[in-house]
Amino acid sequence: MSLISQKLQAVHTSIQAAAGAVSRRPDSVALLAVSKTFGADAVMQAIAAGQRAFGENYLQEAIDKMAAVKVALTGTQYSGVLLEWHFIGPIQSNKTKPIAEHFDWVHTVDREKIAQRLSAQRPPHLPPLNVCLQVNISGEASKSGLAPSAVLDAARAIIGLPQLTLRGLMTIPEPTEDEQKQRAAFRQTRELLQQLQSELPLHAAQLDTLSMGMSADMAAAIAEGATIVRVGSAIFGHRAKPESQIE
Numbered sequence: 001m002s003l004i005s006q007k008l009q010a011v012h013t014s015i016q017a018a019a020g021a022v023s024r025r026p027d028s029v030a031l032l033a034v035s036k037t038f039g040a041d042a043v044m045q046a047i048a049a050g051q052r053a054f055g056e057n058y059l060q061e062a063i064d065k066m067a068a069v070k071v072a073l074t075g076t077q078y079s080g081v082l083l084e085w086h087f088i089g090p091i092q093s094n095k096t097k098p099i100a101e102h103f104d105w106v107h108t109v110d111r112e113k114i115a116q117r118l119s120a121q122r123p124p125h126l127p128p129l130n131v132c133l134q135v136n137i138s139g140e141a142s143k144s145g146l147a148p149s150a151v152l153d154a155a156r157a158i159i160g161l162p163q164l165t166l167r168g169l170m171t172i173p174e175p176t177e178d179e180q181k182q183r184a185a186f187r188q189t190r191e192l193l194q195q196l197q198s199e200l201p202l203h204a205a206q207l208d209t210l211s212m213g214m215s216a217d218m219a220a221a222i223a224e225g226a227t228i229v230r231v232g233s234a235i236f237g238h239r240a241k242p243e244s245q246i247e
């Protein structure tokens, strides 16, 4: 068994424990494996261990990796598997077209203009792109994401876009080791999603996603209702390259 496969198993065990602690079904929490800075070989090991959904932050790196994984899968027992690629990095408006063409999900929509471009550029033969609005729940000046007070208007503006499906909210709270503080930020995000569901009742069923929790705070996020946890280093190990040197 590969190291990645062992680590994946450990992450699944942690998800089960965190879900069980609040009487949630473990299968109500999806695991997004964040493979940024790791190569196609690492993704192949995760696929062999059963993982199908991968998160990427850097567009060119992601597109190259998708192609390399496709080649590596050819002729193997996994050649028919359906992978899901999620874009979780900051979006520049001149990069929306390749994002709309290559990904199944985008977690980091933080303005209407980006949503409009993604919808207009989503190829018509593909299903609508699943998107989340990114919320700056801790109000950090340096973080991207909508202010909580701006989320409802943004949701109203993008929910009718034909080639997008608004699925919910994503957040990256201010890092803290205090579990109560972690939970408070995730709880606020959950309450914001509940507010969207009640203000947009015709769309409540599709607003089913809370993308929150990473390697260091995934238990707190699950306790507060995360439906997708985005986990990188706990699966693939420490990221060697400083992220600022990529792209």
Ligand SMILES: *Cc1c(COP(=O)(O)O)cnc(C)c1O
Pocket (backbone or CB within 6 Å): 034, 036, 057, 088, 089, 172, 214, 215, 216, 230, 231, 232, 233, 234
């Ligand atoms: C890198 C990254 C993750 C994964 O972080 P880890 O601490 O490695 O689990 C999750 N979400 C986003 C948006 C990221 O950029």
